[in-house]
Amino acid sequence: MHASFFATAKEDLVQALTTLEAELGDRDYFGGEAFGFVDVALVPFTAWFHAYEKFGGVVAEELCPRLVAWAHRCKERNSVAMAIADPHKLYDFVLYLKQKFGAE
Template sequence: MRTLETELGGGRYYGGEALGYVDVALAPFTAWFLTYERFGGFSVAAECPALAAWAARCRAENACVAASLPEPEYVYQFVCGMRKHFGLDG
């Protein structure tokens, strides 16, 4: 995540000021941030503030991106269900 933040630099998006191919390719991973945080015990916003801001911007400013991504809580609940199914949680 820190590498992604470094590559973002000071731009609004990975290609500069407009949403581009790299943003579209990476945006689906933002739905997993909550799951990473809960299982990893860290905060994406605290560790990678520019990346967290980019993720929020992708959802807020691009209706097509927001409409295509699952809600982070749904992803977390799905992962919890899979962990239980495979006996990874008691």
């Protein structure tokens, strides 16, 4: 794939993460004080933070620290901790797919 594709994809990712960070604001959860539907819908994507950093150089903790803190709060919930993908296993799976399909 062309380098400009990856640059555009990285810009889009950064824009999405900063938008989420702004929407979260200073609240504990997207709905305010209580864990809710939007949190349930978004929290699975936090498992990708490790892969974003390794593959794209996007460090979530530097870019959107409140979003990362929110992710940690969510993961303290047993229901989330039991259901969310392991970021390192997800990264390994992406490596496998890259190798299988020759995407370097």
